[in-house]
């Protein structure tokens with residue numbers, strides 16, 4: 228049941244004898260925090276700093292004490308003070324909470340859609356709980372001297388899985404058929420974004436196998452964690468990626484022989500949607516109706532789709548130019564130039580000479596100039612010569628540092644085996660003993 232707040236008495240009357248209620252305050256911009264967005268941030272760092280304890284269910288104890296539990300969903304622009312005022316709770320209590328060491332940081336910056344749980348007895352705040360991360364809950368309790376706080380750790384359980392999918396209509400559909408979330412599908416596309424053009428190159432029959440962490444808590448599945456290894460076969464050509472953390476660096480993905488998957492240019496400069504026209508020097512121009520070389524790639528996409536810089540560089544031109552309409556030209560290293568045409572508008576403040584990073588938004592898809600429908604016209608020039616952006620060889624980022632190649636091979640061997648066979652048992656054996664999953668719970672090949 229959902230209640231509009233307004234009269235606290237009405238709320239509390241409704242609470243009597245009912246246990247937990249949800250009180251909605253302000254505008255709802257709701258994302259339940261256990262949803263996919265949060266799982267993106269799941270890392271091992273979420274756990275471990277505080278000694279693990281069992282989360283004790285306090286429901287029974289609360290009921291016995293005559294406590295009313297009020298769950299408040301945070302609305303856009305809500306602050307703790309605003310919520311305290313609406314619940315008619317003591318602002319002196321709030322000030323006292325905020326004065327406790329470390330507590331202020333743990334209570335500030337509420338996220339719209341998250342839940343706060345208040346325990347109220349005789350119009351007085353007795354307990355307050357906030358989930359800090361998927362595995363940590365802040366618990367505040369009133370005691371004789373004021374308030375006591377603790378962080379309760381409810382560790383996440385990680386299981387290794389390996390599963391595969393085949394594309395019939397889209398990457399998302401194939402992922403869903405394999406029991407994977409859209410989020411994991413997007414991560415696969417991100418891992419290979421320098422090699423595979425997920426807008427234009429994907430075709431039915433393409434397939435993938437992914438070895439990843441399945442995350443649950445108290446036996447309840449929360450979603451997928453990190454992708455440890457993934458193979459994508461695009462038009463018969465296999466691409467493989469291994470997750471590895473070089474000493475002192477962030478974990479990233481490498482090819483089986485230790486080359487970086489990152490390259491100086493993105494294969495596609497926008498989010499993937501659907502195919503339109505490929506690079507073709509002898510195409511009949513749809514507006515001019517005569518053969519005219521098409522020296523780029525067209526990406527059909529809704530007007531307003533963000534267009535990203537394919538590589539780092541400087542803005543060479545921004546403005547109107549004949550058939551290109553609103554166009555941005557970027558200048559990169561090694562005399563490479565990229566061109567983005569038919570834009571509806573430019574990124575705010577973009578001007579000639581600006582320094583741009585790879586992936587930065589430079590404009591938005593439109594249909595200015597000679598265009599029959601909304602699309603991005605993208606060109607890649609090397610030393611002034613037009614190249615096919617889908618096929619041109621792109622320079623790569625730093626490989627695994629040579630002194631760490633032996634360790635990389637050790638990590639990669641069982642991961643590559645899991646991609647070949649779907650068997651994760653060698654991986655389970657190689658995992659750190661501290662959080663070794665029960666082998667009985669690990670999926671056998673094809674179990675998903």
Ligand SMILES: [Zn+2]
Pocket residue numbers: 521523524525603604605
């Ligand atoms: Zn075009």
